[in-house]
Amino acid sequence: MSTAMDMAQGATHAPDASAPPAIVLDKVNKWYGSMHVLRDVSMTVAEKERVVVCGPSGSGKSTMIRCINRLETHQEGRIVVDGTELTDDLRSLDTIRREVGMVFQSFNLFPHLTILENCTLAPIWVRKMPKAEAEELAMYYLGRVKIPEQAKKYPGQLSGGQQQRVAIARALCMKPKIMLFDEPTSALDPEMIKEVLDTMVTLAESGMTMVCVTHEMGFARQVADRVVFMDRGEVVESGPPTRMFEDPQTDRLKLFLSQILRGH
């Protein structure tokens, strides 16, 4: 563990505080009907920063991350991604979705397309890339997630871990500046979690700006610059992983950590 931590800390891609922030959430509020799911959530993610969001289920962490690329709409407050504010304007939405990649808990690969087609679809249709170039790009990223030999298969023929790695490659093919991960390992069998986390660690080391909702505390310790703890729709506490895990300030985080640790 210590060597891995050393490696992460020794990486040259420290968050760049001088550059304009990649993501800004400013007093974001959201309601589902009368249920208040996000309460004055404010958070800034610097360029190349790696943020892990954790919290009990129903704490609003998934909703928050889905607001960043507007799969959900917020009702109050401001969200600015890569300098563009999220509004109902379709053009700004297009810009943001091109720059933000997302990986889902349930992979959401397109089952009627091959692995290669899954990866080339968006570059061809959204970025208007020639097919040959898109395929070359897709093979490069499939190589980086270590499954280029599966390119001609269909998602249903792959294991869960392989599918999730393809989902990561598919998002990377759009060359996003920011990657969002919404519980990427929660739907996986235990023996497949590691292969996905390894892929994410490699990606983190390459300097990608990442926001990751996960319960994998080992991953948080290893790669996160900052851990954000959410509960009941609000950000309760945030800070560097070592401080958060070893010296939690709030009772809610203490309780959460004790439950997580008991679970493992």
Added chain:
Amino acid sequence: MAEANIAAAGAAPLPARERPPANIVGPVAWARTNLFSTWWSTAITLVLLYLILRAGWGFISWGLIHAVWTVPQGANGPDTSSCRAAIGIGACWAAIGEKYRFMLFGFYPFSQQWRPAIVVLLFVGLFLISANRRFWRKELALIWIVTMIVIGVLMWGGILGLPHVAQDQWGGLPITLILATFGLALAFPLSVFVALGRRSTKLPAVKMLCVAYVELIRGVPLISLLFMASVMFPLFLPEGMDIDKLLRAQVAIILFAGAYLAEVVRAGLQALPKGQGEAADALGLSYWKKTFLIILPQALRLVIPPLVNTFIGFFKDTSLVLIIGIFDLLKSGITAIADPNWQGFGNEMYVTLAIIYFVFCFAMSKYSRGLERELDRARRR
């Protein structure tokens, strides 16, 4: 999936046991477990077997052994006495031999009936080409348009030295194929847009319009729509303006089929996991790209069985146009045996009509099963 796991673990697959014993596979074993497992089941099997053989023998005896195939030609037309003698004992296929031209082409001028015959062949060719997935390209639309024009020219005539044949003289199989083919070919895209509109969350007016259309059309019988199209609709038109009766019936069928198909398509859209649309959104695909590249290919595949079910239903429902005086296949067949010489030979005509309808419907059903299998093989979930 299992295959992938084993390969990933690097373990050799377990060897299969030698062949299963003969008493659990094979036709004899199948019959023993399914037909003769208990004395009660054996009794039912024997009774049903007896009934099937009796009915089958009865039909063969009527349709083949005692059937009259030809009749001699007398001075006043065919001499049907041999057929009349056989009524109740054997079929009179001579009636069909004599009347099949009218059954197939109705009142279309006899000497020009090669034209609708070619039209029928064109339709069949069009079906065969459209069914082949290799031809699912943009050019297919062009083939359709060209074929439509050729069919129109052949049926109407009036140019290229073909004598003009008015639409009220058309009849028989071409009418059924025209109504069914255009009906479904236009109703299907309509239904897709209606289904999408009905699920729209951002355009409430469009959604209401689609709901109203589906509920309104679904709530009335097709027959009443056909009556409206044939009797009521002309009242609303300005004087002197007349829209072809066949066209009016065609529009009624398109609207009716569209409403039904829309609900089938909507079922497919609903069955698709929400994550598919979200993944497409997250990749930055626009609404229409998402719909045509991700949503519809999957949703339509899911609903092939009910879709084809509805197609088959509407192919047969085109026969309802007979009530507004359009001579489709069924009406032409019935009219053919109204000839005093051949009255009383309805059974033979109905059997023949049933066979023709069955051939088309069974082909659709068989094709849909093949298509499902083919698409499944490509996906293997």
